[in-house]
Amino acid sequence: MLLLTLSPKTLSSSSSSSSPLPQSQNPRLKSPNPSRLNTRCGPVLPKSEVHTERGLEFDSGETFFRHESARGRDLGVLSASLHKRSTGSLRVLDAMCGCGIRSLRYLVEAGADFVVANDANDENRRVITRNLTRVERGEGDGRRWAVTHMLANKAMIERYMVGDFFDLIDIDSFGSDSAFLRDAFNALKLGGLLYLTSTDGYSSGGHRPYNSLAAYGAFIRPMPFGNEIGLRMLIGGAVREAALLGYHVTPLFSYYSFHGPVFRVLLRVHRGKLHEDRNYGFVTFCHLCGHSDSVRWDELGLLGCHCSDTKASSSLVVSGPMWLGPLHDGSYVTEMLDLAKEWGWVSEGTGMDLEKLLSIMIEESDPRLPPGYFKMDEMASRAKMNSPSLKKMMSALVKEGYAVSRSHIISNGLKTDCPISHFINIAKAELQS
């Protein structure tokens, strides 16, 4: 509210200096590890651990650093670079920067104009600064980065209170992202990008429905495609928070990685809330027959009553509200893939090949595809049969006029708008052919 009266969200080039809250004055942070202090000679030099990512050398020291997150960083850098190319501007807040590897990559690879590398732990300061000092200076010899040590919310509030907004805010949090959403929306330019991470696998798996309700406003029950539900829950939480502030978001890509597990989504923020968002609703799953459906708010009453079919209604679980629309914007991911090819990135790195990952995301972005996927092994055990190859199933489904794609989440999963009973019939026919 305050934001709206203070200033419009406009391009700002200010690079105000940091005012970190010393760790000793911050009751929310752990106190310095006494074993790291040498009372006679001052602090012991932090340990050094040098890595290379996409040809960039950096030190992770004793910060929290995971090599497996390189793919998530690749996706963020590609998007940041596309933003810079299309708008000519790239001011980034790396709100939980760890050792500063993302900040370094946003500066060097995406050509960011300015990056604030923030991490609440002021013990990370030395290693972050060491990693960023090699970045060449900007116009007029000004430094293109600042290091701050605040809680992420404070880092965002301080900026938007003085009318200083970002093109990209990267929130790489432990657990849930929800506590940071409101300040992030306030601190973003309109049209800006919000890159969210959650490692809250228990909530998305439906194992803690009341936790997911508290954190994401969504009651999540166990479903076989829980990892996709996790992405949809993350987007849904942002949809809801954005609406409170009079904004709406569109997902540009969603990425699940089993290393963690980690759920990441990149959202674009627009002015104006959507009054009738058909992409924000519920997903049902029947544990008896394996059928799943999207349900809008005004269809909730159609879910049936125990008096009509006791057995079926007790096997039906409902999760939501969450995002029901496509997980990715296909044309945006195509631009990411083109850029990755231009940079020679497509066949290197960790985990799944980047070209394959982006290609599957493009397939998954088909708006005809409903939430969820069929796992071939689960479908086979349900139907008490072997399963045909994914390739055979995909061409049979296409031949029958259904939408179908692989899933980037699971290698033996298929997304399709074909109902499960017919899916099984097609699979049986394929096995006999």
Ligand SMILES: C[S@@+](CC[C@H](N)C(=O)[O-])C[C@H]1O[C@@H](n2cnc3c(N)ncnc32)[C@H](O)[C@@H]1O
């Ligand atoms: C997952 S790590 C970041 C990893 C880093 N982004 C990377 O790609 O290597 C999370 C970091 O957030 C910091 N952190 C935790 N809670 C925070 C908060 N409320 N505000 C700012 N930083 C926080 C931790 O000190 C930790 O370094």
